Amino acid sequence: MSFLSSRRKTPRIALELDDVHLGKLLKSLRATMRGGAIASTDLCAVQVADLLTRDSNDWDRKTFRLAVLADFLSDSSVPSAWAAREPDNAAALVLRAWSTVFRARRTGNPEEVPSARTDCLHAAELAPQDPTPWIVLLEISRLERHRPADTFQVWNEVVLRDRWNREAYLSMTHYLTPEEAGTRIQVLEFVDSLRARVPANAPCAATELTSQVLHYQSIRSRGGAAGLLARNYWSDVHVTDTLDRAAQLWTEPSFFSHAAALAELNTLAYALMSADRRRDALQAFRALGGVVTDWPWRFEGDPLTVFQRAQGQAESGQ
CATH class of the missing domain: 1.20.1050 (Glutathione S-transferase Yfyf (Class Pi); Chain A, domain 2)
Known part of the structure; x- marks a missing residue:
């Protein structure tokens, strides 16, 4: 950088x-959604799809862009519209799932979370090397307070595909805090295990x-x-x-x-x-x-x- x-x-x-391309997309999405055009949802979906096809094998960049877009679009119909139009597009499924998780975390309503899990599992089948479906599954594990053994299993799936994935490490850190499903000792043990081996x-x-x-x-x-x-x-x-x-x-x-x-x-x-x-x-x-x-x-x-x-x-x- x-x-x-x-x-x-x-x-x-x-x-x-400092992601210039993502910044331009967010600006365009704001303008398009504010304009209220009849086809605005489809137009937004096309714009999102175009960005996410760039650098699609740069897992760090892709994870970051998906996280930002999922949060930004979590109250819109864009993720669902894209996934409905391209049901076998892994990125579309992950975006819809992650948007659902952001919305569930914000509203406290978990009703849609099972469908997000289904989207992630389908995306993982479609793109076996892609860590992003597993990242969202990790977020679901946090949201539903799954057992540590199960949560670490999902975390291992992420790092198997992207060893130093920022989102995965930070998600585990949050999960292990007393505010979520762990203790301060567990956080310290997790951090200590990383200190000597993370570049x-x-x-x-x-x-x-x-x-x-x-x-x-x-x-x-x-x-x-x-x-x-x-x-x-x-x-x-x-x-x-x-x-x-x-x-x-x-x-x-x-x-x-x-x-x-x-x-x-x-x-x-x-x-x-x-x-x-x-x-x-x-x-x-x-x-x-x-x-x-x-x-x-x-x-x-x-x-x-x-x-x-x-x-x-x-x-x-x-």
Whole structure:
């Protein structure tokens, strides 16, 4: 990934991060759906299909684009229309399934989840080398709180096809938290098992720092004395070591080349500001070029407002 210009730009939520083609598609989809044309659903489906045929064997890029589109289109009829028109298109089935999962997670209504599972299993048959059907099955395992043995079996199917798949590692990290189906010890064991073997610039390299930010926010959420003392978490030697390595490497131009690299820099900037390491955080803000992700900033309030305030503090050193 080539980082954006270090010149400060107006912060903005960019679902596509620095994926220019995905950004153009999202802009077109907004315009088409807002226009309300009679054939708008079919036109949107054609546009989505066109993008997802590009770089179709780049699993990292494909996973990222499918995740963004599934969330963006989860309240529309586009995924269902495409899958109905092309019932043997694996990408169409995965998009419909993932949109269903996003919708079920948001509404708390699991009624459509069985159909999403069916779509994924059919897609897996159609495209045996594709990890994305298994990624959505992993999301279903999280949503339905399946047993760890069954969930890890699905996770293994993903990494068998794409060893360092970012979405799979982060999904397992969330699944193993006390907020979902695990414990803090299970998260630490999972992260420890990765530390020595995951390349420093792999798409899943931010798994450990993500788990630390999740734990920090969990402590904050408890309130009381624990919440007030949460900042002390960043002085733990293992946490400090993770931050040191990330601050040194991640902001280097072209260190990361995966699709969600700017999301990792958002996580890094947030963590460094939480640890009151503003000089280090400034380098992450500069590398971001104003691209803001919803998480982890939303924990503190409106993401854009929180990001801008933190960036200003890093720049002023106050």
